[in-house]
Amino acid sequence: MEKIRKKKGQEEIVGFVLIVVIIAIAFVVFLGIRLRNPEPVQKESEILYQFIESSMEQTTDCVIRENGKNLALNELIRECHSFGNTCLNGENSCDVSIASLKGMIDASWKISPQDVYKGYEFKVNYYLNSSSEDDGEEIFSLVKGNCTSAYIGNSYFIPQFPGNIIVSGKICP
Amino acid sequence: MSLLRVRYSKGQFKIQQMVFIIIAIIILFGIVSVFFISVKFSSLRSDVEDLRKEAVLTQVRKMTGAPEFNWIMSDDCSSCVDLDKIFLLKDRNSYKGFWNDVSLLKVSRVYPLYDIGECTTQNYPRCNSVTLVNKGDFEAYESFVSLCRFDDTLKQTKCELGKVIMGFEGVE
Numbered sequence: 001m002e003k004i005r006k007k008k009g010q011e012e013i014v015g016f017v018l019i020v021v022i023i024a025i026a027f028v029v030f031l032g033i034r035l036r037n038p039e040p041v042q043k044e045s046e047i048l049y050q051f052i053e054s055s056m057e058q059t060t061d062c063v064i065r066e067n068g069k070n071l072a073l074n075e076l077i078r079e080c081h082s083f084g085n086t087c088l089n090g091e092n093s094c095d096v097s098i099a100s101l102k103g104m105i106d107a108s109w110k111i112s113p114q115d116v117y118k119g120y121e122f123k124v125n126y127y128l129n130s131s132s133e134d135d136g137e138e139i140f141s142l143v144k145g146n147c148t149s150a151y152i153g154n155s156y157f158i159p160q161f162p163g164n165i166i167v168s169g170k171i172c173p
Numbered sequence: 174m175s176l177l178r179v180r181y182s183k184g185q186f187k188i189q190q191m192v193f194i195i196i197a198i199i200i201l202f203g204i205v206s207v208f209f210i211s212v213k214f215s216s217l218r219s220d221v222e223d224l225r226k227e228a229v230l231t232q233v234r235k236m237t238g239a240p241e242f243n244w245i246m247s248d249d250c251s252s253c254v255d256l257d258k259i260f261l262l263k264d265r266n267s268y269k270g271f272w273n274d275v276s277l278l279k280v281s282r283v284y285p286l287y288d289i290g291e292c293t294t295q296n297y298p299r300c301n302s303v304t305l306v307n308k309g310d311f312e313a314y315e316s317f318v319s320l321c322r323f324d325d326t327l328k329q330t331k332c333e334l335g336k337v338i339m340g341f342e343g344v345e
Contacts, residue, residue: 046227047317059331059333072332108334
């Protein structure tokens with residue numbers, strides 16, 4: 001009789017422990033799913049779009065043809081991608097594009113480990129088909145600091161027949 | 174009689190046990206729910222804040238489309254503003270009180286920067302900013318634009334990166 005009562009008590013303890021364990025597992029699974037939930041890492045940023053759009057209109061120092069005009073940055077990027085011509089002052093069109101964009105980024109955003117923004121990543125790629133998911137053909141990219149966590153970003157299209165040049169920018173807080 | 178009492182207290186013990194387990198489960202789920210709701214609401218608040226900021230930024234940008242600002246030499250440049258036109262508006266008596274709703278309205282150059290800050294008739298265009306309204310006490314919002322004008326040395330249009338800064342009183 002005593003043995004049966006003890007066994008019953010043990011069974012109840014095992015049942016109780018089992019319930020606790022099941023609840024704990026359910027909680028851990030819930031947390032795991034919640035934390036793994038693919039929330040958008042990128043926040044679309046209006047200010048970044050405005051920055052890229054406006055910077056593409058910047059008049060550069062590069063003149064390609066004799067008696068030609070100083071090219072805007074978007075025209076220079078097209079030139080850099082399609083022909084790779086050098087400017088009349090001897091500078092490469094791609095180098096001038098990179099220097100102009102870098103100058104504007106550095107003047108517009110304070111980026112350092114001590115500041116609000118820790119890094120940036122600007123990519124200028126050519127896509128034959130903008131809906132394709134591949135990385136496209138890289139024209140140039142500018143990277144500074146660490147951009148592994150969440151970031152704000154946006155992109156700007158420059159039509160370049162038969163595809164598009166896409167300037168995409170990320171800034172990481 | 175005593176046997177009956179024993180049976181009754183054992184049943185009571187079982188009910189108590191069950192009640193404890195139910196209470197423990199409810200507390201556990203309560204804690205989880207509170208945690209979940211707080212995480213959800215904190216992100217919601219920041220999302221609302223972001224959306225409001227984006228809306229104000231869009232409004233600031235819309236300002237560049239006003240006839241007093243816009244650059245008409247190019248059809249496909251929505252981000253371009255006419256710096257010459259803006260400079261001419263400065264200190265113009267007919268425009269006094271025109272932007273009554275804003276506490277600050279300023280256009281500044283971002284890149285490249287010159288040594289001189291505020292533009293005057295003596296230093297224009299080698300200066301960095303044109304202030305049209307400055308009443309003080311405001312919360313400012315900035316929007317990137319292209320500052321365009323006809324450059325006499327280049328004999329062509331020259332656009333540079335700039336910002337339109339608008340300040341509103343009592344924006345929270």
